Amino acid sequence: MPQGTLADIQGSYIIAQTPFDDRGAVDLTSIDSLADFYVGHGANGFVVLGVSGEGGKLTPDEAQSVTARFIARAGGRPVIVGVSNPGTAQLALLAKQAMDQGAAGVMIAPPGGLRTEEDLLGYFSTVFGMIGDVPTVLQDFPGSTGVWMSVSSILKLIESHPQIQVVKEEDLPSLGKITRLREGGGRRVAILTGNNGLYLPQELGRGIDGPMAGFSHPEMLSGVWRLHSKGRVEEAHDLFDCYLPLLNYEAQGFWGVAARKEVMRRRGAIRHATMRMPGPKLGPQHMSELDLLVRRVERAVANRR
């Protein structure tokens, strides 16, 4: 895949879950139904092996199998592979394997322990020197990494490294940072946002190119983006607000991911809601809370039509 492809992406890029069976083994069969589910609900592409995709719980061999299965089922849609790793040699190896498998690019967040802009710029010089000409999503997610990147640092990285074609902006709050990145000039990159999509309508208003997030109802992510991109801002908010109570519930860290997998199991996207150990297990009260929230969301969506 020629460099430069990702800088123009728009739309809804799903942070894909990894399905496991009841015993915690990777459930490759469910990847097929899951990929179909995502595409059927408007996904323009996938990110696999992300944080909420439990990528860090897989062995390297499992990670390769999951990547291959998603790429095979994506029907040509771009699949981006998370390759962040504390070791740069391993990161470079993962990036090479992903691209050899047919990935559209990789996603990289800086490892913990980088303290200053010098550390940050030095780190990415090393990394991009090693991985070469690989389209890259730079992930700005300080709540997870503990590494804070200022807008001017991000702009310097974009300037120095043509591999960076997308910024996944999920600092909290993201809004001011998006505006300043867009006003910062320099080479154009796509900006997509995470944080479970909690600020998607405002982020679209600030000029992003779409969500890069996970949700049990991916039709919300694609729908809000589509309405907003057509200038139908109030309708985008209307749709978003229907789902917000459940979205908010799914934003409870890994407990939220457990809820998300349970709802996706109910919707037939995956066969099991299992999270690999160590991970949370929902209790009966969580189930009742989900029952109520899902019923209310479905009613709100139905009333809107």
Place this chain on the structure above:
Amino acid sequence: MPQGTLADIQGSYIIAQTPFDDRGAVDLTSIDSLADFYVGHGANGFVVLGVSGEGGKLTPDEAQSVTARFIARAGGRPVIVGVSNPGTAQLALLAKQAMDQGAAGVMIAPPGGLRTEEDLLGYFSTVFGMIGDVPTVLQDFPGSTGVWMSVSSILKLIESHPQIQVVKEEDLPSLGKITRLREGGGRRVAILTGNNGLYLPQELGRGIDGPMAGFSHPEMLSGVWRLHSKGRVEEAHDLFDCYLPLLNYEAQGFWGVAARKEVMRRRGAIRHATMRMPGPKLGPQHMSELDLLVRRVERAVANRR
């Protein structure tokens, strides 16, 4: 005030903002209108000098003035004073001053740097040995303090220290922890919750006694609590969902507090939306985002009636 009063509290306890004028000086006059605004929208009591109340930005003298003014205007409603401090001598002094001024109790979160349960239990033994018989809200807010308290640690603290009459539970997620605290047995304490009220309907379902949070529309906090306590759960959710888009916007850390103060200024609760330096300043896009969200919330609330 005799010990034991706080263990039975129920209802909506507002985390009060501290008003500042355009130059950043404490605006005592606005405290009167602010207290009236809270009471008029259903507050059963106040917490002053909390984190989002910018308590940490005040000098000790300012803190005393703010406390005195709120107590004077509270019409006998309980006022709880945040006295967390890295120094226990200063904490004890603040607690004494607060009680001398007529506070109903104090709120204490553990300071950063406590690592193990031993550290935690030792810290509170020292603190309660110093402050004596003062009704206390134990604040469990690891996202801010960096100190994680397990349910069994909290139960041990309640067992050892009769001063603890309320737990403010704002770990994330709070839900499982609330259930386990309620099932833990031992002496009964009130449980109230913060985190901007983002999970209030579920937390009420888990058995809390009310919110202890801040919001530009405190009528939501009191209204959801009231409906839920009458068993009108669906209506509680309906009301909550009307406000959730704005509540979510106000949950962006200190940027959210800035938004909250701006909305409260528009509603006439305070004369200035100023946050004391160092603090965020909203730009024109934030203002537009607030315009849209407030308009939509007002419409949703009106339609609901």
Place this chain on the structure above:
Amino acid sequence: MPQGTLADIQGSYIIAQTPFDDRGAVDLTSIDSLADFYVGHGANGFVVLGVSGEGGKLTPDEAQSVTARFIARAGGRPVIVGVSNPGTAQLALLAKQAMDQGAAGVMIAPPGGLRTEEDLLGYFSTVFGMIGDVPTVLQDFPGSTGVWMSVSSILKLIESHPQIQVVKEEDLPSLGKITRLREGGGRRVAILTGNNGLYLPQELGRGIDGPMAGFSHPEMLSGVWRLHSKGRVEEAHDLFDCYLPLLNYEAQGFWGVAARKEVMRRRGAIRHATMRMPGPKLGPQHMSELDLLVRRVERAVANRR
């Protein structure tokens, strides 16, 4: 005191302990003997209310008493007062009080929560706008504050704020940073170093102006500085090495401070070794370890002569 005085300081600036009596009250009488002890062992000045001086455990009134007593006994030697505070209003008040009492300047470390260079520069613009023309020691101590300042950030701060006349450099490792600060050009400031003096000989070789540290044997700090400044580098190392086993023991965080106070009590500098709660208490094995180390240090120093 006219601005600019501190930029030329050289020698040994002691991070002073705060003496407490057996019940944990400030022992003002011991401050007199302590100040004399420091001066008698070569101190050129003092820093009071630092981290290892337990400054954070004092009430504001106690802090003022301690400061006044040290200044009164310092015989005109510069006394620098630690005024770091999470609230800038309180910091400004503390700085004003210190200067009114006759301090030579203040020491400020950035508060936790500053993430990027922008945050850092913004914070100090606010602070220096508030405190005005006060000679300041900028403390670079990321291990305690959690705030990392790059060399270029520190140079920008020096450039922007003439109040900064000294950098206390105690990042770990300090050596490369000292060299780069000295090579960075711009206005000349004094550089002194902390970290319990563990790298003092190397730091002197990198061009610092002296130690700013605490030790139970302050004659080592002043002696090593004096020898090194006369070009007697090997002798400076010889002296340093005599004390290093005890210095290393005193470098165990607050446990090391407890050991330091115990040794200083034995030497007659203070009447009680008490640390204010919450703080460590040495057990009998600590006492045996200190017995052995002190005896060995005294023998090594005697053999050297």
Place this chain on the structure above:
Amino acid sequence: MPQGTLADIQGSYIIAQTPFDDRGAVDLTSIDSLADFYVGHGANGFVVLGVSGEGGKLTPDEAQSVTARFIARAGGRPVIVGVSNPGTAQLALLAKQAMDQGAAGVMIAPPGGLRTEEDLLGYFSTVFGMIGDVPTVLQDFPGSTGVWMSVSSILKLIESHPQIQVVKEEDLPSLGKITRLREGGGRRVAILTGNNGLYLPQELGRGIDGPMAGFSHPEMLSGVWRLHSKGRVEEAHDLFDCYLPLLNYEAQGFWGVAARKEVMRRRGAIRHATMRMPGPKLGPQHMSELDLLVRRVERAVANRR
């Protein structure tokens, strides 16, 4: 290897460096000379792929090659393999591979993000359920992991999991914790200590079974242990103090490791001092500092004889 072997280990267990050539490739040839160097200077066993061994910078294949080479050259001495990993599936795979290669056991530190004792106990239940009957060194290194384990938590882990045969205690300070672990009763495990050996004489006095650390002069580690175990405590201190100035220099995090590798290169243990990127590179002043320290250490050791 039958379970139980490691609980009785005594002596000096070296945290082995990983040698790289000038281009950053693993230098397997140097592993032979390095293992011989360690054994020739008194090592009783090895730990490979630890933090200061740059284990985190290797790919899984490289890690296996390094392990195999060390085991082949160790002459039957126990080789313990660091297998800490954020993913438990990968950790279990690494543990199995290590034992299949002939390792004597594995070393595991808890991953970041465990907050309470419940988290901690739950994590190790999962891990030991997965790896089965593998002799394990439990590494207590909060300064690196960010996970604090109280003495009672460690004792509970020992009680529950017979696989734990050694505790590597490198909390700071370690001294009180060692005493309390030894007094805690329960099943006997070996206790070895790290932190670059900075408190080795005191730790031996508290009852540990030897050092588990790295140093450019491993004869110090084995010598101090041997003298102390024969009751020649003053001589153990004498020997330790000869090396302390260099030991202290090597305790500067990864900069210290760079210094260590340089000194070991000079001593012929490895062919290159290279650290794999991202890692520090020593400048000319570091070299001069090392020249002086090494010369002084050699003189002190010679004078002692």
